[in-house]
Amino acid sequence: MSAQPGTAVIGGGIVGLCVALGLAARGHDVQVFDGPDRDMRASQGNFGLVWLQGKGAGYAPYARWSHEAVGAWAGFASRLTALSGVDPALRQEGGYEFFTDPAELEQFAQDLHRQAATLGAGHAFEMLGPDDLAHRLPGIGREVAGATFCPRDGHVNPLRLHLALRKACLASGVRTSAGAGVISVQGLAAGGFSIRSRDGRAVQCRRVVLCAGLGSAVLGPQLGFRAPIRAQRGELLITERLADRLPFLSSTIRQVDEGGIQIGGTKAAADTDGETTGQMAALARHAIQVWPRLAEVNVLRSWAALRVLTPDGYPIYQRSVDHPGAFLVTCHSGVTLAPLHATRLAEWIDGDPAAPDLEAFDEERFAVS
Amino acid sequence: MKNDSRFRDAPGAAARTMRLCLDGRWLTARAGESVAAALLAQDGAATRSTPVSGAGRTPFCMMGVCFDCLVTIDGRQNQQACMTEVRDGMVVERQQGARRTAAAS
Ligand code: FES
Numbered sequence: 001m002s003a004q005p006g007t008a009v010i011g012g013g014i015v016g017l018c019v020a021l022g023l024a025a026r027g028h029d030v031q032v033f034d035g036p037d038r039d040m041r042a043s044q045g046n047f048g049l050v051w052l053q054g055k056g057a058g059y060a061p062y063a064r065w066s067h068e069a070v071g072a073w074a075g076f077a078s079r080l081t082a083l084s085g086v087d088p089a090l091r092q093e094g095g096y097e098f099f100t101d102p103a104e105l106e107q108f109a110q111d112l113h114r115q116a117a118t119l120g121a122g123h124a125f126e127m128l129g130p131d132d133l134a135h136r137l138p139g140i141g142r143e144v145a146g147a148t149f150c151p152r153d154g155h156v157n158p159l160r161l162h163l164a165l166r167k168a169c170l171a172s173g174v175r176t177s178a179g180a181g182v183i184s185v186q187g188l189a190a191g192g193f194s195i196r197s198r199d200g201r202a203v204q205c206r207r208v209v210l211c212a213g214l215g216s217a218v219l220g221p222q223l224g225f226r227a228p229i230r231a232q233r234g235e236l237l238i239t240e241r242l243a244d245r246l247p248f249l250s251s252t253i254r255q256v257d258e259g260g261i262q263i264g265g266t267k268a269a270a271d272t273d274g275e276t277t278g279q280m281a282a283l284a285r286h287a288i289q290v291w292p293r294l295a296e297v298n299v300l301r302s303w304a305a306l307r308v309l310t311p312d313g314y315p316i317y318q319r320s321v322d323h324p325g326a327f328l329v330t331c332h333s334g335v336t337l338a339p340l341h342a343t344r345l346a347e348w349i350d351g352d353p354a355a356p357d358l359e360a361f362d363e364e365r366f367a368v369s
Numbered sequence: 370m371k372n373d374s375r376f377r378d379a380p381g382a383a384a385r386t387m388r389l390c391l392d393g394r395w396l397t398a399r400a401g402e403s404v405a406a407a408l409l410a411q412d413g414a415a416t417r418s419t420p421v422s423g424a425g426r427t428p429f430c431m432m433g434v435c436f437d438c439l440v441t442i443d444g445r446q447n448q449q450a451c452m453t454e455v456r457d458g459m460v461v462e463r464q465q466g467a468r469r470t471a472a473a474s
Binding site: 240241242243244258259293294296297298 | 421466468
């Protein structure tokens with residue numbers, strides 16, 4: 001193994017490690033440059049959903065890409081467990097969106113119809129009124145006006161997924177630098193790249209894949225990418241562990257494999273990751289509205305984390321025009337898309353003829369015309 | 370099995386004038402002490418088992434941060450024994466594993 005990696009992946013979160021794993025599986029020499037512990041890390045603060053419901057209702061390529069991803073999750077989870085010895089605790093038995101406002105339910109139902117029209121036969125979802133819900137989920141709150149259900153939705157333990165990816169990468173020969181804190185990436189005149197870390201170290205490599213989450217907004221333009229990435233804060237609560245199983249998964253309430261109930265889903269434009277009492281109280285109220293039995297359960301911890309968003313919410317997969325060999329990979333659904341980032345995206349990075357056509361996700365769609 | 374307390378009364382300690390019931394057995398306790406202190410004074414046995422591995426635990430930090438003192442008090446599960454003052458007639462149960470939510474209504 002040479003000291004200089006063939007491919008450098010900047011970012012050691014779920015997205016970066018998936019890309020590294022996929023490239024290593026194709027025989028490449030890969031080094032992951034991970035930032036300091038105190039960086040904003042969506043991979044360590046997220047909700048762990050493997051979610052299809054509603055995705056890409058207004059953008060068919062994203063609906064199809066998400067659909068392919070959720071279909072690949074079971075196989076990916078087994079592969080990860082075999083490689084790493086860590087089980088990411090995938091449960092994919094369907095998920096609900098609950099609504100207290102009938103108008104919002106109606107609007108979301110239209111999204112689901114549009115999504116279903118794109119995905120065609122083989123994709124199904126359900127609309128449930130209060131009576132259906134009371135029958136299916138005895139104990140549901142009376143204020144819930146209805147729900148939608150997608151049988152392909154599920155969740156993982158996101159911290160265990162991150163650990164499994166790290167171990168799978170190590171087992172596949174990927175090198176990682178912890179605490180590297182990359183501050184600049186430069187294309188070299190002779191080809192290849194020079195990556196400089198905060199501590200002054202510089203490493204040269206042949207290719208570079210930017211998977212630095214919010215950090216890509218700073219590093220991307222150095223390689224000629226637009227990288228229009230912004231932060232959105234989400235706050236989360238987790239309760240004490242429960243011996244009984246919650247009989248549902250929703251996009252805002254889920255029971256972790258170890259028993260605690262995680263509650264989340266707030267959205268605020270912000271680039272700091274502190275929690276607010278108002279949002280936390282709203283989360284608790286929402287959970288009790290949906291499942292009144294949670295009222296007596298104690299909340300143990302709360303935190304906030306920053307989502308990584310593009311202007312339209314869809315991923316960016318972009319080859320650098322100015323610097324061949326540089327790639328930008330960024331998305332908000334790093335968990336859902338993990339199985340594809342660890343397989344198909346590596347094909348695309350390699351320019352394999354069998355690679356998927358990802359032109360729909362290039363950042364030219366944000367060009368000001 | 371005899372499982373002695375690791376704690377001894379200080380000379381001149383106040384008398385135990387309160388009664389509390391632990392898993393069906395009546396114990397005595399001092400006014401003003403915490404449930405955790407009363408339990409530690411009885412014997413060295415575990416006062417809860419953990420939800421993940423089932424390992425036994427007793428109160429540890431005595432100041433509300435470690436959550437190793439969880440017990441059920443008067444029917445309320447997962448209460449911190451070190452943060453709860455003894456009341457006469459209190460009913461305490463060891464917390465076995467994770468708590469449950471109320472049965473379906
Ligand atoms: S003994 Fe530590 S919280 Fe009670």
